[in-house]
Amino acid sequence: MNIAVQDSAQAGRRKQLVLVVALEMVALSAAAVAMIFFDLGWVGAILIALLAGAFTIAIVRVGEGKAKAEGNFSVAMGRYNRRMLVASAVYVVGLFGAIWADELIRPGGPLAFLIGFLPSIGVLVMVVAMARLVAEEEDEYQRSRHIRASLFGLGTLLVLATIWGFFEQFGLVPHVPSWAAVPVFALGLGLANCLPGRRA
Amino acid sequence: MNNRLKILRAERSWSQGDLADRLGVSRQSVNAIETGKYDPSLPLAFRIAELFGLAIEQVFSSPTQHQSKAI
Numbered sequence: 001m002n003i004a005v006q007d008s009a010q011a012g013r014r015k016q017l018v019l020v021v022a023l024e025m026v027a028l029s030a031a032a033v034a035m036i037f038f039d040l041g042w043v044g045a046i047l048i049a050l051l052a053g054a055f056t057i058a059i060v061r062v063g064e065g066k067a068k069a070e071g072n073f074s075v076a077m078g079r080y081n082r083r084m085l086v087a088s089a090v091y092v093v094g095l096f097g098a099i100w101a102d103e104l105i106r107p108g109g110p111l112a113f114l115i116g117f118l119p120s121i122g123v124l125v126m127v128v129a130m131a132r133l134v135a136e137e138e139d140e141y142q143r144s145r146h147i148r149a150s151l152f153g154l155g156t157l158l159v160l161a162t163i164w165g166f167f168e169q170f171g172l173v174p175h176v177p178s179w180a181a182v183p184v185f186a187l188g189l190g191l192a193n194c195l196p197g198r199r200a
Numbered sequence: 201m202n203n204r205l206k207i208l209r210a211e212r213s214w215s216q217g218d219l220a221d222r223l224g225v226s227r228q229s230v231n232a233i234e235t236g237k238y239d240p241s242l243p244l245a246f247r248i249a250e251l252f253g254l255a256i257e258q259v260f261s262s263p264t265q266h267q268s269k270a271i
Binding site for chain 2: 070071072073074139140141142144
């Protein structure tokens with residue numbers, strides 16, 4: 001393919017990705033406003049989860065198309081994307097299932113632990129997907145970037161958890177549940193990919 | 201580590217994507233190696249040299265060696 005055609009295809013993919021992300025932000029903001037002002041209940045929450053899921057699938061597809069157009073797509077990254085989509089679906093089902101079961105049967109003893117564990121399953125699948133990505137990535141530069149991003153995410157988590165923990169100890173900030181560890185780690189991963197490239 | 205990848209590629213009229221395809225790596229990898237952001241592993245460095253039909257030291261050179269020559 002000639003370079004001008006390649007460049008225009010890549011620019012087209014970039015625009016598509018920006019458009020889908022912008023659409024998702026608008027749609028989810030509108031959904032959040034609707035949740036605040038109207039009592040949408042369970043049906044509303046499930047519809048918003050489905051909407052977020054549909055947009056996530058769209059973003060993954062457009063993102064993969066962009067990576068392929070730029071010659072940066074890897075089989076390992078494709079598998080990672082699929083696993084994360086499955087993990088997200090498992091997480092949503094586990095979370096809604098746990099909330100529903102908790103409200104309906106008010107469990108106690110081991111059953112309460114089992115129900116409390118349900119939302120963790122999807123998150124644990126995400127952690128496994130991240131580990132598999134590093135293990136399966138055959139492109140050594142991409143693998144080094146994944147490792148660097150993971151270390152940055154881990155550093156972000158350690159720094160924030162330490163500072164927040166002591167602030168909490170002195171009653172300066174509210175308590176944050178420990179399940180926030182994975183989202184904070186993921187935030188660090190995302191930040192690492194946005195930082196200007198350093199020598200690997 | 202310094203390298204002559206960009207020159208060698210240009211001599212053959214290969215794009216970064218062409219070289220990446222021949223090496224079985226991503227275009228980002230080729231770009232990172234060319235711009236000195238990433239030093240390839242020895243196996244990849246040998247693969248690059250073999251692809252161009254050159255010895256590894258004809259493609260890659262030590263930055264300290266470069267500096268001492270300049271001095």
